[in-house]
Amino acid sequence: MAGDRDQPGAVSFHRRELPRDTCVSFASPRGKKIFTRALLKGTMRNYFALAEQFHTQQEPAYCGLATLVMVLNAMAIDPGRVWKGVWRWFSEELLDCCKDIELVKREGIDLDEFARLARCNGAMCTITTGAEVSLDEFREVVLGNMREKGAEPCDSEPCCSFLCVNYDRGVLGQTGTGHFSPVAGYNEEEDLLLVLDVARFKYPPHWVKLSLLHDAMKGERGFALLSPGTGEQGEPVLGCQGGCALRGFDRQGRPSCSRCGG
């Protein structure tokens, strides 16, 4: 890394160009066509709620926190504490539980830590590594979440979730490595996913092949499905009130040690 206000003349960048063979920019003529077609086909269910909350990660290693901020706000979860002025609102600096935010600033978070932070802030969250699902299974998950349900009542709980991906940018032909972002839509005809990339200073939002994104979820990387958390009576669960309510979860959100929480 080089270049900031204290180092005039150092290398700096005004955005990066998207790799043309793997990514289609959201606002390009072709991107608009892919969007319109997917909208008319009814596979953009969460797009509007996510578009309302599209957000730029505030630090180079905050992609996970920024992704979480978008989805927590998209689900209208009340953080239960004030952000600024009189307003309760999720912003990265409010996600200062579960992992020291100064450490997050240096090394980011992994998928397990992402899930922990989501649960601690009022969401239900399941995570799946790329290796755990076949391409077809991943496509089923995508369709189940992107397809408009119409007016019929939902018989599954939760009836819909927000999909976030933790992937290796390099597989998409982009510069960089591990990254998080929400997925906001699916064009089934072309098998393309809309990634609302939270590093907006680097890449615009873009459409990418579902199979390529599946390839990019290697090793411990994968995807998370988030929905609003509810209590035993179905009431919304408020986020942690000034401190981390729980420490140390297993994959199902259960504390891994009931005594020390670690």
Add this chain to the structure above:
Amino acid sequence: MAGDRDQPGAVSFHRRELPRDTCVSFASPRGKKIFTRALLKGTMRNYFALAEQFHTQQEPAYCGLATLVMVLNAMAIDPGRVWKGVWRWFSEELLDCCKDIELVKREGIDLDEFARLARCNGAMCTITTGAEVSLDEFREVVLGNMREKGAEPCDSEPCCSFLCVNYDRGVLGQTGTGHFSPVAGYNEEEDLLLVLDVARFKYPPHWVKLSLLHDAMKGERGFALLSPGTGEQGEPVLGCQGGCALRGFDRQGRPSCSRCGG
């Protein structure tokens, strides 16, 4: 104003409900229909570029700066200086020229100051008060900017602009008074404008009657049209390089005093 981290128990809010008789929420079923119809009718030209940059104002009085941040980034103007890390990118704290940002924090900016900041940061900007245009004239401006031009070459310069409004929230039935936000689309059949409200912690983006927004641009309030600035050879104009290049503009962007710039 009341309630922050230092005042536990003070009044705070998790969003406000949109007034139902004047505003239609972007992500509501009716909002989605209005959007889809406008998209198919080709009156959402700038939507995609603005949606990419949708942003939350970072201080209660930063609505003008946040609106400018959205539009400058949507126009892909290079600020010519680093935001964070290695990235050149507009954020409110970079708009610290023309008016002391601490003063902006207390009192915000007015439409003239908005235009000055826009020009100082690489945009062309014209402003018009509500009183200067009839409802029909305002509608013409909107249509000229929201309608897709297709593949035909543009013979006007600039061929398209970004519309920002400075209005009185009270006229829309919302709490609060003076506010800025970009307008991202128009549904001609229902005469509705899409306001991407930068106070996202308060109201979601919404559709509102064009006539009501015209009513809300009273007194010194009005609208601004922004397009990328170009130099004498048509080259892009970089924003100010670490300081305010110009001080004191008239409505046409000319320094009001050529000697002192004030």
